[in-house]
Amino acid sequence: MSLNGKKPVAIIGGGLAGLTAAAQLRRHGAPFVLYEAGPKIAGLAMTFSDGDGFSYDFGAHFITNRLAAAIGIGSKCRTVRYYGETVFMDGRTYGYPFGLMRVPRFAFKGVVAKAAAFKKGNAPQSAAEWYRRNYGSAMADEVAIPLTEAWSGVAADKLSPAVGDSLPGSISRTIMLKLASRLTRRAVACGYSREMPETPNVWHVYPEGGLGLLCQRLASGLEEDIKLESPVEEILVEDGRVVAVRAKGFEQEVSAVVSTAPRHILAKLVKGTDALQPLSRFRYRPMVFVNMRFQGRGLLPDVVIWTPENKYPFFRLTETPLSMPWLAPEGKTLITVDIGCNVGDETWSMDEEQLGEFCLGHLEDMIPNARQKYLGCRVLRTPIAYPVFLNEYEADRQRFELSTGVEGLYSIGRNGEFSHIFMEDVYWRTMKRTRQLVASLDR
């Protein structure tokens, strides 16, 4: 880092967002120091491998060929050929989203809701209302609301209608993209990029050796300015402007701070202002991912199975090798079971063996002889899997979406933005924010 008397920008967090910001600051010749609390870069964008040939991600991550090209790792990525989602209810499967229309009551109530939407009315007040208006009451109550409640851990009438706004776009576009996917035998991205348009030319890819490659490429050449095992303890604000950060007891004067920390944690780090106090109420849903290994392949009828019925403790199952065969050895497969929970609760505290048993008991409905095929599991836990848009802080959420209210403090990335965005969104949005930051430094 050559400072030339200039104060550096402090970047907090060495995941996709933090490293994207770092790489862009370097291009603009702006000095920075990146503080990563852990011993390695990449954060949630990391793949774990075991000695048996299985690879595990924190949930299925979606990298597009466009993101790979932007980062310059296209030659190290493989095309994902297929991706599909199915809903499992009453022992039957329905393709998502159109297969659900085969259910007469879903179709009928859906049409009624669409027709009613032409009448002007008040805007929906909660996620539950949003679903009923957009999907009709039957599909909302039986599918959308139970799924939302399972992943958020909150009743859908306490959630903001903004939850619905984050769902994929128009029907005609979805049909077009699904068709393109069939024709080209590529998993065309549909509902996995918000920031940039989805087209038949943008599809899922997967880097050789796992997700970590994205961050490794972004970090290459920046190593000197990345401090590992250096959690930032305080962000110091004076007169409404960031002036310094403290890490490992050492205070560093800074020109700006780019934080990728979850918002409630950011609120705790900032000293010298109470402008960020409202953020301390923001909640993230903890999640346990039970990666179950099985003999065989194609145990599930589709890559992703949504399970809205209350009898299941999980809301989603993913057999990633159907989409990305290289994640499991041939003749074997991996099913990731997503269970929403709270830190320290019964699910969170169960050990690997218990969780495996717990899931097996429920999977036998769907997979005959699941127990005989079972080869053990690996569990990943995260306290911050999804942002929860509670109505009680919706006004604050919208206000902080625009700015942190502290001069020189930027909150970016999936956690920092408190937004259910995907990897490519994180990249483009971070590029945009960093551009604004660079412009403000130049002034």
Add this chain to the structure above:
Amino acid sequence: MSAPSSHSKFMAVTFKVNEQAAPAPVVPQFVEEKASLSLESVGCCICETDDAEPLGVGEDFEYNTSPETFLAMRCRQCSLVYLNPRPSLADLDCIYPENYHAFQFSEEHYGLVYKVRRRLESRRALSWCKGLDEDARILDVGCGDGFHLSLLREFGRPGWRLEGVDNSQRAVEMAARSNLLVHHGSVEHLDLPLAAYDLAFLIQTIEHVGDPPGILKAVLKLLKPGGRVVIVTDNTDSLDFKMFKGRHWGGYHFPRHWNLFNPKTIKALAEKVGFEVESLKTVVSPVNWVYSIRNTLMDMGAPRWMTNRFSLESTVSLSAFTAFDMLHQLAGKGALMRAILKRPV
């Protein structure tokens, strides 16, 4: 670089799988082991910002020189389309293969197309030379194998002093075989006489260079006051671009076209450098149409007999799309653009 280590990590894992999953060994379906390029990030050469949106994602459909995926970005401020990230200068030998068409556009390879193009291009080139003195000095920047220079030698005035510049050793050798005077290197770095040339050409060159303002500035200095430069380049304000810009547009020529212009951006570029725009027109060309279709077919895995109908060797499609592009030309939206810029007196 960290990539090799992650690669070997994966290989190690697969190896273990091989042992376990016998008798059917796992063969990882890796992309073919071709050298990856060392890509570098750039901004808009006109606005000098990086405020741009992704527009097209594609591969080297034509020459398959690397397994890389490329991204065409469009500047939100001036609408310049540019490749980002793009290969570094060290990659040039890799992305311009031996059989690159600009190195060997010969009668033996291209037959009738060669003859027709020769006729058309000589007429075009001579029209740019109207009014030049008997002993005018002419420089073709990015002359390739010297195609245009040899046309001027054959059909132009005997007193003209013709010179070319090209970055590629191969191109220079080809041109030398035809006894043309071609300087090897880039026009910014060669020690050519200042204010000495009456006319310069950049025929399908400006889209290949890393620093268009830099190269034009250099050309400006080489021209006599009042001297002109003729630029011919792909036009992004055209129907073929609109239709194919998401991936298959022939004008992307991934990864060899680094900057792509429309009338607005070529004018902005000229003014940035200090040229006066004397004329700006679009020109008929079938090539981007033919290659856009070819790239689409290749990408869809169409059989070779079908893709072969769309190439620089296929007279039928070239003539059909010449006629088709003429219609667009009438509306001022031909597939290529031609700008004549003048060094102010």
